[in-house]
Amino acid sequence: MTTTAIETGSGRAKRGVPRVPGAPLLELQDLVMHFATRGDGLLGRKTSKVQAVDGVSLTVREGESLGLVGESGCGKSTTAQLITRLLKPTSGKILYQGNDIARLNERALRPYRREIQLIFQDPYSSLNPRHTVGSIIGTALRTHNMTAKGKELARVQELLEVVGLNPEHYNRYPHEFSGGQRQRIGIARALAVQPKIIVADEPVSALDVSIQAQVMNLLEDLRKEFGIAFVFIAHDLGVVRHFCDRIAVMYLGRIAEIGNRDDIYGAPRHPYTQALLSAVPDLGTVRGTPPKARIRLVGDPPSPINPPSGCRFRTRCWKAAEVCAKEDPALTRRNSPQEVACHFAEAPEESIIADLRADA
Ligand SMILES: Nc1ncnc2c1ncn2[C@@H]1O[C@H](COP(=O)(O)OP(=O)(O)O)[C@@H](O)[C@H]1O
Ligand code: SF4
Ligand SMILES: [Mg+2]
Numbered sequence: 001m002t003t004t005a006i007e008t009g010s011g012r013a014k015r016g017v018p019r020v021p022g023a024p025l026l027e028l029q030d031l032v033m034h035f036a037t038r039g040d041g042l043l044g045r046k047t048s049k050v051q052a053v054d055g056v057s058l059t060v061r062e063g064e065s066l067g068l069v070g071e072s073g074c075g076k077s078t079t080a081q082l083i084t085r086l087l088k089p090t091s092g093k094i095l096y097q098g099n100d101i102a103r104l105n106e107r108a109l110r111p112y113r114r115e116i117q118l119i120f121q122d123p124y125s126s127l128n129p130r131h132t133v134g135s136i137i138g139t140a141l142r143t144h145n146m147t148a149k150g151k152e153l154a155r156v157q158e159l160l161e162v163v164g165l166n167p168e169h170y171n172r173y174p175h176e177f178s179g180g181q182r183q184r185i186g187i188a189r190a191l192a193v194q195p196k197i198i199v200a201d202e203p204v205s206a207l208d209v210s211i212q213a214q215v216m217n218l219l220e221d222l223r224k225e226f227g228i229a230f231v232f233i234a235h236d237l238g239v240v241r242h243f244c245d246r247i248a249v250m251y252l253g254r255i256a257e258i259g260n261r262d263d264i265y266g267a268p269r270h271p272y273t274q275a276l277l278s279a280v281p282d283l284g285t286v287r288g289t290p291p292k293a294r295i296r297l298v299g300d301p302p303s304p305i306n307p308p309s310g311c312r313f314r315t316r317c318w319k320a321a322e323v324c325a326k327e328d329p330a331l332t333r334r335n336s337p338q339e340v341a342c343h344f345a346e347a348p349e350e351s352i353i354a355d356l357r358a359d360a
Pocket of ligand 3: 073076077078
């Protein structure tokens with residue numbers, strides 16, 4: 001793979017989205033997505049709100065990789081679809097290079113659509129089965145006017161090579177490739193338009209473990225070579241450990257803890273992060289604890305239609321106290337380098353050891 005393979009494909013300089021001086025690449029401010037659903041009221045007419053994303057704020061800097069982690073249903077994919085503006089938020093801001101794209105119409109979104117790309121969990125369902133790989137990637141190139149006339153095939157072949165596929169296979173259909181290869185096609189399609197940020201929604205969750213490592217390595221190479229920023233979504237902390245500079249842990253539509261990788265993995269402060277980490281083989285042993293000790297997370301998260309009052313994690317938290325039901329803990333630094341939404345985010349090791357002893 002060479003830098004020129006991705007950067008020279010178009011042969012023409014792309015004018016990017018303007019940047020507000022000093023603004024980070026991406027900033028979400030108090031982002032909310034509530035879905036209206038039919039509830040159980042009389043004749044099923046009463047509607048209720050699914051609070052899928054409920055006040056998410058975070059920042060992604062140029063070239064940085066942010067891991068977004070949490071159990072199924074906590075709002076990760078909704079966040080991904082908001083960042084890529086496949087969904088329009090109920091409220092809040094999505095600032096890309098300082099420009100709020102939260103309410104832009106499709107026409108105004110066009111330049112942003114090129115710079116912010118999405119890679120899906122299931123590559124098969126995101127690739128049109130009736131189109132060849134060449135046509136799928138070619139469509140992305142044409143939509144954003146990325147190649148000069150007559151250069152499209154050469155560019156498709158370059159991109160296939162960049163993602164480790166045989167450039168001669170441009171005429172094949174998605175079903176002729178394996179799962180890992182199909183994910184590579186999805187990555188090539190995203191790369192075709194020279195994005196500044198890729199939102200990768202559980203891109204390796206559907207793949208065999210051995211293939212997962214290969215795709216992760218490819219993404220890591222691309223990140224290093226082209227300086228692309230990532231929002232990398234995963235449901236456990238094991239997958240994102242090496243790939244991400246920063247980690248945001250999500251629970252029931254909110255951020256529970258966000259900070260640098262070393263702080264999150266080395267000294268997690270939120271009980272939910274501690275439980276997630278404890279569940280990851282090889283990572284679960286906290287310094288000073290017996291090797292097999294684990295924090296067990298019991299039950300499923302509550303429904304986002306009717307989340308608990310105060311702290312949303314309180315129904316599963318072994319530290320919950322009266323204040324947790326009354327006061328929603330703000331996401332803030334609590335004598336810690338990372339930001340934590342917990343009333344009792346004291347020094348990490350002592351608290352975990354105490355919990356484990358109590359558990360024994
Ligand atoms: N279009 C929708 N309509 C109603 N509820 C939805 C819709 N999309 C997602 N949800 C709900 O929002 C919550 C968060 O979903 P999602 O963002 O897919 O979570 P995750 O990706 O973390 O598993 C879930 O309860 C899900 O059922
Ligand atoms: S605020 Fe209370 S319930 Fe929430 S995580 Fe902290 S201790 Fe647990
Ligand atoms: Mg999801």
